[in-house]
Every structure is written in C-alpha cells, then in structure tokens.
Amino acid sequence: MVRVLFLHPDLGIGGAERLVVDAALALKERGHHVSFLTNHHDSTHCFKETADGSFPVEVVGDWLPRKLFGRFYAFCAYLRMLYAAFYASWFMAGREQVDVVFCDLISVCIPVLRMARHRPRVLFYCHFPDQLLSTREGTLKRIYRAPLNWLEERTIGMADKVLVNSKFTLRVFQDTFRRLSIVPDVLYPSIHTQYFDQIEHKLEQRSSVVDVPLHARVPRNSFIYLDINRFERKKNHALALHSLRLLGNMLPSLDFKRCRLIIAGGYDTRCLENVEHYAELEQLTAELGLQDHVVLLRSPTDEEKCRLLYAAHCLLYTPENEHFGIVPLEGMYFSKPVIALNSGGPTETIVHTSTGFLCEQNEKSFGGAMYQLFRDEALRLKMGDLGHKRVQQKFSFEAFANKLNEIVKEMIPTSAQQKKFD
Template sequence: MPRLKPSNVIIIHPDLGIGGAERLILDAALALQARGHRVTIYTSHRDRNHCFEEARDGTLDVRVGGNTLFPAHVGGRLHVLMAVLRQLHLVGEVLGELARRGGTTTTAGEKKEEEEDDIFIVDQVPACVPVLKILGPRYASQRSKSKKSKRQRILFYCHFPDQLLARRDEGNTLLRLAKSLYRFPFDWFEGWAMSASDKVVANSKFTRGVVSDVFGQGRLGDVRVIYPCVDTKATGGKVVEDEAIIGDNLWGGKKILLSINRFERKKDMGLAIRAYHGLGEEGRKGTRLVIAGGYDTRIPENVHYHRDLEALATSLGLSTATSKTVISALSIPDSIDVLFLLSVPTAFKQTLLSNSHLLLYTPINEHFGIVPVEAMHAGLPVLASNTGGPLETIVEGETGWLRDAHDVGAWTDVMRKVLFEMDQSERERMAAKARERVEREFSLAAMGDRLEEEIVDMLGKPRRPFTLGLQELLVGVLVSGIAVSVLVAVVLRGL
C-alpha cells in the first residue's frame, strides 16, 4: 500500500467532551498529525474544564464555531434537530475558511509546499456530508493557486447508527407517537447523508454488522473497520498531588476492583455493585469497588444515575463515598466499600488502572469500548459482558473473561478468582499477553496505519456517485422535520 502524501485533514466533530467518541477522534488526529499531515478539528462545543488535555493544551489545532445561531437543545428536547443545524452552521464556517486559506507557511515566513489533498473526516452526525460533497470542491478551487488539481474526499467514521441510540419509549402513547414522527425524517436522512461520503468505516465488526442491517447491504459501499486505540508510547501510572507521588500502595494497598464508564443507565454499573456484594462481608475485607467515569452536571441522567447507584449500594449494606477531586478521593475512610469518582483526571485514571486487580466492564452490546483496551495496556485483566465490542478486544482466559451480564453470580466468581486464587505468575502472564495484544491491534501506530490505508484507497478511486435527484425530497423532509419538531415542543409543553 503506497504511503499517503502530506494532506490537509479536516475533522468535524460535534462536541469535544470526555467520552469514547471524543477520545477516538483526538487519537485519529494525533496519529495523522504524527505522519506529517496538517490536521484541524472543528467542533461546535468545547468546555476547557471538561475535555481531554489534547483538546485544550495546543497539541492539536481545535477551532470552535457553529454555536451562535442554535442552542444544543430546546428545553432538554430536540437534540438531534439542533445537532444537525449546529453542524450545518459549523460547516458553513469551515468552507469559508477553506476558501480563504492558502498554502501553509514556516516560522521563517517561507512558503511551504501545499498539502496534496483535502480529506474531510466526519463522525457522529452525517448531516454536513452532502454539503461538503456538493460545495467542498468549489471552495477548494478558490483556495488553490497551483495548476495541479487537488483531490477531495470525505470519510465518515460510524460509531453507531444514531437512530438506534434515540430513546423512544418515554412518556405516554401520544408522546411516543410524537417522538416517532419527529425522528422519522432524521432516520431517513441519516442513511441518505452517509451515502454521500466517499468511504464509510466503523469502529468494530459489531458496529459494521449493525450498520449493514440498518442501512442495507451495499448502500454505503464496503464498510471497513478501524479500531479505536490507546497511545502505547505515553507514560502513565502515577499522579502527583501536593508533591507526593502515589505509588503501588493506593488506599493502603487495598485490592481494588475498578469500573470506568460514563454515569449512564445503559452502562449498567449496578451490575458491578451487585456482583461485589456477592463476595460477602468476609470476602470484601481488604478490598474496594471504585466506580469512576464521565460526569457532567448539565446532564440530568448523570446526576440521577449516580444517586440511584448510591441508593443501590446502600440498600445492599455497602458503605459509600463520592469524590470529585483526587485529594478528596485519597482521604476517604478505610471503611468505605464503594467509592464513586466523578470525572477523574486522566493521570489519576492511569493510577487507578495500574493499582487495580480487575476492570469490570458492564455495558451490554457496547459498540467498541475503549476502556478494556486501556486496562489491557496497563496490564490489568478485564471482566466484560460477552456481547458487542469486548468480543473483539478480550481473549477469554488470556487477557480477561467474558460473562453473561445477566448472571451476577458468574461475575462474582471471576472477582473471587482474581482476588484470592490467582498467583503472581498468572497475573504477569495475563498482563504480558494483554500488552502484546494492544500493541499489535489497538495502538496509536496501528490506528494511524489503517487510517492512511483507507484514505489512500479512497483517493485511488473516483468519488462515490451521489444521487442529487432527491434534493427536493430532502428539502421537504427537513421542512417536515422542523414542523414536527415544533409540534413536539408544543405537545411537551402541554403535558
């Protein structure tokens, strides 16, 4: 496969928070930037106090726009409509900047050879893809001062079909009907917009299969898999607080069982609590369950689910504590069974991984799941649901275990095995296997190689044909979507 020449890579992502999709898109940017490509990330939202370090410290060129005309939601509703409108607003700004941008310059002010091609990478929301397909080449032609014709391609990275993520079972019959009407045009539009891209890739074989089932065989072409990654060259495992280094004696050397996920109901961290309770009072001596993850006070589900998890643990007779900072987490009493850590810093997360005995990954049908890969990179075995992405990342008995998420006793049995039955040589063997697998399949270098391979393949083929005869229908669908959205808002206000 020929090497991709230096290109102008433009990444469009809706919100640079601290979720798995954000981690993936930043890693993709880092991998391509390390290979000499000019990478710019455009987003409609970035909270510098609630994002990954690379999104705020200047490592990557991040530009925020498309957020002045439309809010992120209206009264906690209409998220998908606002996401589409904000992205279209953002892409208008991107195209304007693309038209104005000339060749890059060196620090000495000398002209550098212009990048070979323009590569757009879009994820999560495909609304802008038809716009880029139609208008992108026109804006690029205004920019280019060379006689050489530049190629322009669009790659859509599919984490999971948005229409399957939408919650449609809330409220009474009238509300559910209104939601179904509201979602219908957007569900149709999602597949139509994705088909405008020149290539679609997915984050796992599981997601690829779902994409094929939802949008049909062949509509999106040959969907390839590019796995998310971890930076295996990064250093981690320690964190400095008040000039004191935390080593391998976290919380007095307690045996830690760790769960890392966003505080969302679909992540089912309650399974970890129930399985931990199954160890019994004697089995829990000298241990602690730590539940850490993304937590945003702006998101009601995060707040409510955290409270529900606390109530569940308390009802089972487990003592709990919640910490929002590393300092408060380190000072909790020895008697605490379950510790909730809200949005812990990356460095402390690495400390948790390096000091734990087992990672508990509880979601069912997770699209990929980067946390198990991060744990394996740290040499930590993983216990996960035997569904979705973990089937592709975890090797049974070698890097972890896969169990039925509905069989709480099976999860307790694995916990007991890891805590009390495994010897040091077995731990070291599993840690070595895990690190080897991550380096080979899920490293930043591996992701960069696969991204470049797919881009080169995309550039080597004609642009994918796009049916423009549906434009009138598209306008009608969008107008009906807006009308239905207004109807839904009125209905909700009256309920």
C-alpha cells in the same frame, strides 16, 4: 502532506472523542496538517491534547440551542452540526483549503461539505448508527425520528469513505442501512501507548501506588476493582455494584474488607442524565450497604485515569452490546485482566479465560469472575501479561496510525482522477 479537518460535535470526554483525538495524533505523527472544528469545547472538560495547543481547535455554533422544551436533542445536534458544516464549507474555505474532512457521529453535514468551495473528500467514521442509540420508543418518538433516520442513511451514503469501529458494528450497520450498497472498512480504535508508557514510567518511580484523590477510603492494601465509563444508565454500572455485593457474601469478612470498587466516569453538569445517574448510583450504593467499599469519581483527568489503571487489580466493563469499547484495551495495556459482558465489541478484544472473562449479564456470572481473580493471584498476573501482549500485537497504535494514514492518502486523487471527479 494532507490537510485534514476533524469535524466533531462536542470535544468532551468519551470514547468517540478519544477516537478522534487519537486519529488526529496518528495523522499528525505521519506529517499531515490537522485541525478541529467543533460546536462545543470546554478546556476544563476535555482530553488534554485539545487544550494544550497540540491542535488548532475552532468552536462555532455553540450559541445554538442544545435542546428545545427539554426535548429534541437530536434535532438540535443536527442543526448545530449543519451550521458547523456551512462554516467549514464557506468561511474556513476562504482562509485555507482542506483536503479531507474526518467527521463522525452526525452525518447530516456530509452533503454540505460536498458543496464546499474547494470540495474536500469526506471520511465518515461510524461508531454506531445514531438511530439505534435512543432507548425511548413510542408513536410520537418514531414520528419524530423518521426523517432523522432517513437523513442518516442518505447522508452516510454520500461520504467518500466510511469506516466502522468493529466487526460487530459492521454487522449492525449493514442490518440497519439496508439501502446502502457500501461495505465500510473496520478500523479498530487504539490507544496512544507512548503517552501511557510515559505515565507508567513516572508511576513506577513513586513509592505510593495508590496516588489518586480518593482520601482514606482506599487503604494501601486494598484490592481494587476499577470501572471506567460515563455516568449513563446504558453503561450498566449497577451490575458492578450488585456483583460487589454478591462478592461480599462469598468472601470472608476480613477479605471483603479489603475490596474497593472505584467507578470513574465522565460527568458533565450540562447533561441531566449524568447528574441523575450519579445520584442513583449513590443511592444504590447506600441501599446495598457498600458505602465503605465504593468510590464514585467524576471526570478524572487522563493522568488520574492512568493512575487508577496502574493501581487497580482488575478492570470491570459493564455495558451490554458496546460498539467497541476502548477501556478494555487501556486495562489490558496496563496488564490488568478485564471482566466484561459477552456481547458487542469486547468479544473482539478480550479472549475469554486468557486475557479476562466474558460473562453473562447477571451478578452471579460477573461476581464469580471477580471472586476468581481475587482468590487466584497467579491467574490474575498471567491474564494481565497476556492482555498487554494482545494489545501490542493486534491493537497497537502503530498499526492503527499506519492504516488510517494509508486510507487518508488513498482518498486524495491524482491529477487525472481530480479532473474526472470535478
């Protein structure tokens, strides 16, 4: 048994959070002791496994500011994570010894962990270089980011093991951190298929397919396009709306009347962009005259998301150069064809014209794929079946859990190695 501590800045709802929760589930199922330490955890805005007692979750440093003067989010995030790392290294170490710390997103904690009373091994999972996630540029921003970027590269290099989520991220990692000689291993995220199977079995027992809180705006005979992603501008939900408008011009009015687009995404009132972008999408929906065809759903629960995936006919995935993208795997596992952009991680999960379509970033390409799946039921069902098989064969939870388990066990040295290490 290995004692593993997951150190994560905010246990909310998102792809990174889903990954660490699934990693924790995988290691727990392999007999390891798993716990979480985080700066923030809201039991009403998180994945259920972190709130139902599946894992011990301890929150520290939430009193520290998340921003200063409406800015400096990255600096504050680094400060909060440093506090958590010091807590793990000195206060927690007095209560229990940790063998491996699994950290992600913010690497500045790594040198602090290396100085811990009982030096744990540090596994860093790189979803994407933090310095590339900022979309705002300018002289002042570059000056502000320069020391943070330097710290990111230096501290990642201090980890005992580094993993990335896709071959795409591996290439970006090597292009970004040129002074690092390490070559990370690729560990594709997976989905906890056992839970999905349980929910799907329950849904199959029900007579009503569209059993989601959408009221009368989704009639039972609707053709549902589902778009799942956080309410952030980089997630490119506007492409789905513009493509739906184009679809309306391509279909007879009676057919288009059946079409519904459900945009379901993580929504946190503490995040100004979530609030602003939700309002922007509402406005764009009205400008395009799609009020009767679009439903915006904030922060669905895990079970609600599964109901949506079960009821949908097609999954839309609109971000450009997404690092990996767990949602396409979820859609394919529910036997739904996926329409995504031909860039980033989705090019490694979706097989074009087999399990879905990889499109250019314009409504003509995206809307054309939506039209084809609406018109060709046989193709849609065939793609869904092939997608489900692809997840089982290449991205199974079993394969993910086995590989992570081997990595964690290999990080624990033998007695002779330990003496040399110390």
